[in-house]
Amino acid sequence: MFSFLRRTANVVGESSMKALKMEGIQGWQKELPMFKLNTPKDLQEWAIGCDKDIGGTNINNSSLFMLTCHALIFMIVANNxxxxxxxxxxxxxxxxxxxxxxxxxxxxxxNAEIEQSGYAAIRSKVRPSSMFGTPCWDTTxxxxxxxxxRGDDRRYFVNIQTDGVIQTDLYQHRLFLQNAGQWQTVMIPFRDFVLTNNGMIQEDQIDMMREKVKTVGISIADREEGPFEIEIDWIKAMNTESTEGDMDRNPHGADVPEVDFTK
Structure with a gap:
């Protein structure tokens, strides 16, 4: 109870400081740092799991299998x-x-019910809640x-969970790496993430609650045996000089073409 009240007091303090700094009405911002993975303490904010923890899946369609595995990271603690x-x-x-x-x-x-296996994932942990709810990232x-x-040539996915009503909803996108073995900054438009639920792509693609991003993760389930390796330095929400959220901006007085970072 004491820790809950302390977190609530911290939220009040942080909100007051933002109000004093007038952060809510500031102009264009280039980036919002979300995660850095540079110290053992940073890794305490992450959960990790694979089929050895959970136990495979009974989905026998390859596409559905991949999507289902990307969602299973949220079941690691609760299932065996x-x-x-x-x-x-x-x-x-x-x-x-x-x-x-x-x-x-x-x-x-x-186990006769298990038809396919081979997946692993990491996911940021949900931050402790207060009386104001669960802390989320506002990426709007x-x-x-x-x-x-920096990664190999395996196929990875990026997963985003929001603090929505349906907790099993997951927004997903392929993590395209241009050059295996080289450091690169990958930028994925939030609006390009696809809504899934329990591994199924949803017919009704509801817009992501970008003001309530709760967790971010990376997963692999490419139906290939063997080693995999991907290094992560940091994760941020970002703009380019020509973007401000979903709006385009023109900082130099000339048309600035938008760069597609996903190809």
Whole structure:
């Protein structure tokens, strides 16, 4: 109870400071830092899991299987449905960045209901709540979710959970890496994320509650056995010089073409 009240007091204090600084009416912003993965303490804000923790899936359609696996990270703590054979870890490298790595195995457990396996994911932990609710990231003033990463040529997904009514809703997008093994900043427009629920793409694509981004994650379930590795330096909400959220801006008095960072 004391910690709950302390968090509530902290929220009140932070809100008061923002009001004094008039942060709510400031102009264009380039970025909103969300996560950095540079120290062991930073990694305490993240959860990690794979089929070895959860236990495979009974979905036998490859596309549905991949999407379902990306959603299963939210069930790690609450479920123990069996076992798979994939392994995953999240650690700090000697260079001081987070590394999500492991080995995917398609080997099936001795369970007749399990038809496919081979997935792993990390996800930021939900921050402790107060009487004002669960703390969330307000990304409405920014167009892109950006992350500085270096990875292999495996297929990864980025996952966003909002503080919506349906807690199983998950917004997803492929994490396209241009050059394997090289550091790059990937910028994904928030409006390009696809709404899924329990691994199923939803027919009604409801806009993301970008003022209530609760968690961000990265997952892999590409139906290929073998090692995987992706390093993450930071994750931010960002604008370019020509964007202000979903609005275009013209800071130099000339037409500035928008760059598609997802191709």
């Amino acid at each position: 449905l069996g076992t798979g054979f994939s392994e995953a870890k999240l650690e700090i490298t000697p260079e001081g960045v987070g590394k999500f790595s492991g080995n995917l195995s398609l080997e099936l457990p001795s 003033l920014f167009r892109y979710l950006a992350m500085r990463v």
